[in-house]
Amino acid sequence: MVARTWSGTELAERLNVSSRTVRNDIGTLRDLGYPIEGTRGGEGGYRLGAGGSAVPPLLFNPDEAVAVAVGLHSGLSCIIGGMEETSALALAKLEQILPSHVRHRVKNLAHFTVPMAGNHPMPIVDPNLLTQIIEYCHGHQRFRFTYLAEADAPPDRAASLRDGAATPPGHAALTPDREASIPDGAASSLGDPGDREFEVEPYRLVNHQHRWYLLTFDPAQETWAIFRVERIVPKLPGGRRFTPRDLPAEDIGAYVEHNVSSSRWRHTATVTVPAPAAEVMSMLMPAEGTVAARDEQSSTVVIGAESVRTMALTLARLDVEFTVEDSPELIAELRSLSARLLQATTPSDPDPTSSGSAISL
Numbered sequence: 001m002v003a004r005t006w007s008g009t010e011l012a013e014r015l016n017v018s019s020r021t022v023r024n025d026i027g028t029l030r031d032l033g034y035p036i037e038g039t040r041g042g043e044g045g046y047r048l049g050a051g052g053s054a055v056p057p058l059l060f061n062p063d064e065a066v067a068v069a070v071g072l073h074s075g076l077s078c079i080i081g082g083m084e085e086t087s088a089l090a091l092a093k094l095e096q097i098l099p100s101h102v103r104h105r106v107k108n109l110a111h112f113t114v115p116m117a118g119n120h121p122m123p124i125v126d127p128n129l130l131t132q133i134i135e136y137c138h139g140h141q142r143f144r145f146t147y148l149a150e151a152d153a154p155p156d157r158a159a160s161l162r163d164g165a166a167t168p169p170g171h172a173a174l175t176p177d178r179e180a181s182i183p184d185g186a187a188s189s190l191g192d193p194g195d196r197e198f199e200v201e202p203y204r205l206v207n208h209q210h211r212w213y214l215l216t217f218d219p220a221q222e223t224w225a226i227f228r229v230e231r232i233v234p235k236l237p238g239g240r241r242f243t244p245r246d247l248p249a250e251d252i253g254a255y256v257e258h259n260v261s262s263s264r265w266r267h268t269a270t271v272t273v274p275a276p277a278a279e280v281m282s283m284l285m286p287a288e289g290t291v292a293a294r295d296e297q298s299s300t301v302v303i304g305a306e307s308v309r310t311m312a313l314t315l316a317r318l319d320v321e322f323t324v325e326d327s328p329e330l331i332a333e334l335r336s337l338s339a340r341l342l343q344a345t346t347p348s349d350p351d352p353t354s355s356g357s358a359i360s361l
Contacts, residue, residue, distance in 0.1 A: 007044065034049075036048060037049045065098055095107070137202045143234070144197075144238060145233055145235055198218065201217040202216050203215050204247075208253070211228065226260060265304025267327075273299045273321070276296060280320070283319065288305070309337075312330060312333040315334065
């Protein structure tokens with residue numbers, strides 16, 4: 001069925017605008033990607049070309065339009081590299097077709113909101129790389145790549161992943177800087193060996209704290225491995241197909257969060273807490289430690305941080321008793337903290353020569 005042809009005069013009368021406005025709006029629609037054909041002569045006019053629009057028209061109410069604009073503004077500083085220009089173009093197109101009062105709200109959004117850079121630079125990931133990895137995951141095909149050493153990674157993109165990830169019982173997780181698997185969940189202290197070649201079974205992409213991670217199974221090490229995507233350089237062609245394995249956990253997001261959080265800890269300690277695991281978990285942030293139930297009334301906490309003092313302050317915040325099992329440094333820091341706090345709450349001896357009455361609060 002051929003689309004109806006409308007003359008410029010018919011459109012102007014139907015829309016109650018001038019012929020010049022019709023011509024301008026036709027140009028805008030073409031800029032937005034609508035294939036509008038124009039013919040000259042007595043039977044000339046405009047009609048929508050074959051296939052309609054590349055993307056069907058979307059109808060937004062004012063709140064929806066502002067919500068989309070917020071997302072596009074966020075895209076201008078997004079963590080997927082190459083999307084900034086696309087977001088800016090999409091936002092410009094959206095603003096062109098918004099009613100004037102909604103357009104005013106969107107422009108106010110851009111004027112009065114200021115994005116603030118984080119304390120640590122965020123890694124930028126090529127969207128084509130994400131798409132390629134997803135295709136490998138979907139096709140159950142081994143993924144071959146070079147994994148850049150920390151020194152080779154762009155300095156303004158990646159924060160360091162420290163070795164020594166704690167691992168849930170029953171799973172041997174491997175951070176990509178390791179040269180060997182980690183038996184029985186033990187920690188590793190191997191250094192970054194430099195650029196390495198891998199051929200792994202890819203399973204899931206996980207975005208955690210503005211960084212992309214790839215969950216894989218490494219057949220060479222016979223263990224699950226987590227890689228930072230911004231340090232991956234793909235190699236072609238891909239490897240052979242594989243039969244998917246059962247994932248290492250039901251909640252893959254929590255599994256990756258556990259491993260990548262603990263792998264950044266410089267110091268760790270094991271603490272026994274006489275309280276149910278659910279109660280202890282409510283007192284800790286995921287980045288501060290992991291909790292496992294010993295029984296219904298006690299838990300084991302693996303706590304970690306950049307400094308022993310931070311670990312001591314985290315434990316002091318717990319509203320339960322605890323026992324440090326394996327860190328003399330943490331025990332010493334807790335004693336020092338306890339002495340300082342006791343000193344702060346001990347009143348000084350009154351001066352016998354002073355006069356006046358004391359005020360008790």
